[in-house]
Amino acid sequence: MAKRISPFPRNFLWGTSSAAHQVEGETRNSDWWHWAVSGHAPFPGVGCDHYRLYEEDFLLMQKMHHTAHRLSIEWSRIFPQEGVVNRKEIDHYKKVLLSLKDKHIQSFVTLHHMTSPQWFSNKGGFKNKANNHFFLDFVTLCAKEFGDLVDFWITVNEPVTYAAKSYLLGNGPPGEKNIITAFRVFLNLASVHNASYVRIKKTLPQTQVGSSHVLTEYVSGGGVSGFFLPSLFHFVNNSLYFILTKKSHDFVGINCYYRAHISLSNLYRGLKEEDYEGVMRDERHDLGLFLDSTSIYTLLKYAWDVMKKPLYITEHGISDPTDTKRIGHMNDAVTSMQRAREDGVDIRGYLHWSFLDNYEWSSGFSSKFGLVSVDPKTKKRTPKKSARYFSSVIKRNEPLGSENF
Ligand code: BGC
Secondary structure (H helix, E strand, O other): OOOOOOOOOOOOEEEEEOOHHHHOOOOOOEHHHHHHHOOOOOOOOOOOOHHHHHHHHHHHHHHOOOOEEEEEOOHHHHOOEOOEOOHHHHHHHHHHHHHHHHOOOEEEEEEEOOOOEHHHHHOOHHHOHHHHHHHHHHHHHHHHHHHHHOOEEEEEEOHHHHHHHHHHOOOOOOOOOOHHHHHHHHHHHHHHHHHHHHHHHHHOOOOEEEEEEEEEEEEEOOOOHHHHHHHHHHHHHHHHHHHHHHHHOOOEEEEEEEEEEEOHHHHHHHHHHOOOOOOOOOOOOOOOOOOOHHHHHHHHHHHHHHHOOOEEEEEOOOOOOOOOOHHHHHHHHHHHHHHHHHOOOOEEEEEEOOOEOOOOHHHOOOOOOOOEEEOOOOOOEEEOHHHHHHHHHHHHOOOOOHHHO
């Protein structure tokens, strides 16, 4: 008989993850807003209108038994122009965080999730180390203003993806395609994380500070290059950030999406098709990313071995317009986390990407990552079957075979 694995501990955190620009709507002073307005990406508009409807969204999360939520504070709202602080926006985020607290939903607050104020980008953004102090001022202000309302701080989101998207592939502002610059931005973000860690801890010594790092399992895509390329990718994309930031994490946030099949011919096809992510997979969903649940197990083990700090999955999800694959993917993820726990990994929470069908950067609203759909006109929220499945998992605190649902 198969061994019965114990449920997750009672204080295991369950919820969803989001980012301001992807759900709030009208982040007019951000570089991504300008990028879209100038025709480089779909127009975000009011989007999910979470800026106005946050209370309704949090009530729904509460009804679904969620115990945590990850959101980001939009830097360009707080500092719309260089040196100008918008107090009204500070008050807004206080209300948002208070609303989560009232509902006993713990908050994970990200300070940089892909977007920067346009004025900061005009100065060269994170390409210039000399600009870092602008972000650090924002970090300090957030620690002072929101300190008692935040449970977990996430300084930066996916430095590897941000550098690759905006400075190597040119898919995000400022749209550069230069591998040296991309690498410089990545290194700088690692040092920005370290400096942010110090800033937050100085103001709030007891608080929990970490970051969200995307981990990918790299396996051979065949051919001779398949022998050494996966190790190279693993080192550059997974290990290096941990090496550079090891001492500045109270917990580690991990974003897991896919397993990549690496070989020279796959990479060449990827770059040619400008679908870099799409070819490094063993199956595609509509964005070309594929997650194999065993990756979560392998990646959690890896992160634990290297960092030896509490781990949280701060993103995992699938764009699934028909909501037919999501339940299976979630079940696989939860089972993999449970296996990792049994093997001694200190995994303490799972935040699904995402609560709402939201603005998915270059693919706009055509991707459907949400547990809850949003009517484009009325903004009415409708929970999907996978949302109900997730609530059942949370109530049981253990996997619930997708066949049982
Ligand atoms: C990003 C999210 C994005 C998600 C799905 C992550 O890399 O942090 O902003 O929506 O992937 O593509």
